[in-house]
Amino acid sequence: MPLQENGLVINHQQVAQDMYIMEFMAPAVARECQPGQFLHVRPGNTNDPLLRRPLSIYDADQEKGSISLLYRVVGAGTSLMTGIRENDYIDIVGPLGRGFTLPAPSKTALLVGGGVGIAPLVYLGRALIQRGCQVTAMMGAANENQLVAGDRLLEIGVPFLPVTMDGSRGYPGMVTDLLVPPVYPEEIVIYTCGPEPMMAKVAEYAQRYDIWGEVSLEEHMACGVGACLGCARRLKANDEAYVKVCKDGPVFNIMDVEF
Amino acid sequence: MEKQDMDLTVNLGGIIMKNPVAVASGTFGYGREYEDYLDINGLGAVIVKGTTLEPRHGNPPVRIFETAAGMLNAIGLENPGVEVFLNQHLPYLIDKDVTVIANIAGNTIEEYAALAARLEGCKGIAGIELNISCPNVKQGGLQFGTDPVMVRDVVKTVKANTSLPVMPKLSPNVTNIVEIALAAQEGGADALSMINTLMGMAINVQTRKPVLANVFGGLSGPAIKPVALRMIYQVHQEVDLPILGGGGIMNTLDALEFMMAGATGISIGTGNFVNPRLAYDIMVGLQEYMQENQINNLNEIVGIAVQK
Structure with a gap:
């Protein structure tokens, strides 16, 4: 059950240009967090910026009662958030939305993340490892400095393949360049989050080899709970009806989405 | 003042609300x-x-966009239709102990009439709010709300098709709000809901195009509060109907301002998105205000700021 809680910030650090990780104590919400769900975060107490920001759950420690968010500064709201200090409180509502579906433990999971899109895949990786799945992450970023989640993935036990567009670390190019024809496609599941052109390539790959997978979509939201109908999206070009990313998603089956 | 002596009940032209x-x-x-x-x-x-x-x-999206102390929306009245509302959504609310007001919108005056007739006799509906001011649909909506003759006629037609109290929601996108309110009164409105959103827009400088797919959208939130207050004040001066007032209410003080401007009841809109328990918090805040100020009925302050 989602709820509203004031999280006590225990750690807030800049990890790259325009990228931050914030950890706060919110035991009641942490208990409920499933991978792929999001929190609706109020960036400040003023009327401007007004609305909450939907941010993926980057990690959660249910025993400790803490939640971590990895976010990129993209506008006034996230910019205001960067000023939050340790021992400040942050007003959160969550966890919200439909998260990732976990596969059978015998499956091998492929996590394909681009930029800040790696965030929900980290908490997913933790759940997959706990489940006993084999997991590999492919992580794309503009450059070495923007590859921010590597340490956390290693700590969780997820091996990752770094890819940078400028070649400053790992494979030079696009993260989707690493998607090679699978030997046993039925043994694999794929999860992706990141820029839409990247997810489009992952979806194309999953379709070509008939691999089960899920994507996490992003949309501007107002309510976050399915009331305002603001975050509408047609999953396929010919669909008449719109899904609401906040309530029907943000995670969707990869075969259901046309990019 | 003890809590049991406080009367928060509101009568909005026959729609009884417990607060x-x-x-x-x-x-x-x-x-x-x-x-x-x-x-x-x-x-x-x-x-x-x-x-x-x-x-x-x-x-189509983009449907919403945040602006300074507010937001634009152009949802376009997405809804499952009156039958699904009655069969799948209303029963949940009937099971609760809360006053339910239906909001209806049509493309034509005949559709408003048919909707009112369909709701007639439905258990659990205390009143009808008439949406004659939606800025985001091509037909109907705003065009009904900006012409006094049409306002009068649509209210009259709906009244003829229902025994429920009827409360048109007025559009602020007019030159003379009092003229529209008087037309609604002439049509037989039992109460007035005001205000709906102010028509606005935003442009994406990168793409050089309007942000919203609908080009225009309705502005809501704290940015419109002064406009809403002014219009409620003006209407309260000239029209003898109870007003449900809203427009950017974010806290108890805002709510009190609306009541002092002439609103019998207040409505929380965009504020729900910011604080999902805001309506409840404001209800508690009003009780505290009554206690602190020895007020046993909030009607005592309705319109108190209005200079007649």
Whole structure:
């Protein structure tokens, strides 16, 4: 059950240009967090910026009662958030939305993340490892400095393949360049989050080899709970009806989405 | 003052609310969406999402955009139609102990009449809010709300098709709000809901195009509060109908301002998105205000700031 809680910030650090990780104590919400769900975060107490920001759950420690968010500064709201200090409180509502579906433990999971899109895949990786799945992450970023989640993935036990567009670390190019024809496609599941052109390539790959997978979509939201109908999206070009990313998603089956 | 001596009950032209705080149509779904955050039974009224005869898919995205201390929306009245509303959504609210106000919208005056007739006799509906001011649909909506003759006629037609109290929601996108309010009164309105959103827009400088797919959208939030207050003040001066006032209410002080400007009840809209339990918090805040100021009935302050 989602709820509203004031999280006590225990750690807030800049990890790259325009990228931050914030950890706060919110035991009641942490208990409920499933991978792929999001929190609706109020960036400040003023009327401007007004609305909450939907941010993926980057990690959660249910025993400790803490939640971590990895976010990129993209506008006034996230910019205001960067000023939050340790021992400040942050007003959160969550966890919200439909998260990732976990596969059978015998499956091998492929996590394909681009930029800040790696965030929900980290908490997913933790759940997959706990489940006993084999997991590999492919992580794309503009450059070495923007590859921010590597340490956390290693700590969780997820091996990752770094890819940078400028070649400053790992494979030079696009993260989707690493998607090679699978030997046993039925043994694999794929999860992706990141820029839409990247997810489009992952979806194309999953379709070509008939691999089960899920994507996490992003949309501007107002309510976050399915009331305002603001975050509408047609999953396929010919669909008449719109899904609401906040309530029907943000995670969707990869075969259901046309990019 | 003891709590038991306080009377928070509000009579909005025959719509009885246990307290003055309603949640605005389109911002609260059908109530269920917010059940995890507040006690729905603690609210004065739930005004449900605008309902049309047939289902509507609404506008393509982008539908919403945040602006300075506010937001634009162009949802386009997406809703499952009146039958699904009655069969799948209303029963949830009937099971609660809360006043339910239906919100109806049509393309033609005949559709308003048919909707009113369809709701007639339906258990659990305390009143009808008439959406004659939606800026985001191609037909109907705003065009009904900006012409006094049409306002009068649509209210009259709906009144002829229902025994429920009728409360048109007035558009602020007019030159003379008092003229529109008087027309609604002439048509037989029992109360007035005001204000709906102010028509606005935003442009994406990168793409050099309007942000919203609908080009124009309705501005809401704290940015419109002074406009809403002014219009409620003006209408309260000239029109003898109870007013449900809203427009950017974010806290108890805002709510009190609306009441002092002439609103009998208040509605929370965009504020629900910011604080999902805001309506409940404001209800508690009003009780505290009454206690602190020795007021046993909030009607004592309705319109108190208005210089007649």
